[in-house]
Amino acid sequence: ARFREALAPGSHLVLSHATYDFNIKVLNNSRVWNDATAPFIPRSRAQIAGMLEGFELLEPGLVDAAHWRPDGTRPVPPLHLNIYGAVAKRI
Numbered sequence: 251a252r253f254r255e256a257l258a259p260g261s262h263l264v265l266s267h268a269t270y271d272f273n274i275k276v277l278n279n280s281r282v283w284n285d286a287t288a289p290f291i292p293r294s295r296a297q298i299a300g301m302l303e304g305f306e307l308l309e310p311g312l313v314d315a316a317h318w319r320p321d322g323t324r325p326v327p328p329l330h331l332n333i334y335g336a337v338a339k340r341i
Contacts (some may be wrong), residue, residue: 251303254303254304259341261340263302263337265301265334265335265336265338266290266335267334268290268332269292269294270332271295272290272331278337296336298312298334304340305338305339305341306338307336308336308337308338311335312336313332313334313335314329314331314334314335315335316329316330316331318335327338
């Protein structure tokens, strides 16, 4: 909410966030996460959607990042990235 309030109305936000909603597990203790400067905290779609309150989602909305394609195409073969993606406009 603090971040949203700092943005001017009409500003755009591009968001990507890790999830386990697609049932693809990664090792939390891998070297990548151990060396990171921020903790690895995957969240559900509902939790991420809550972060977007006060924003208008642009099509196709909050979806698997591999499926965020304004033209409606889908990756072939089907792909899941364990990441949600969205583009939104501050209301």
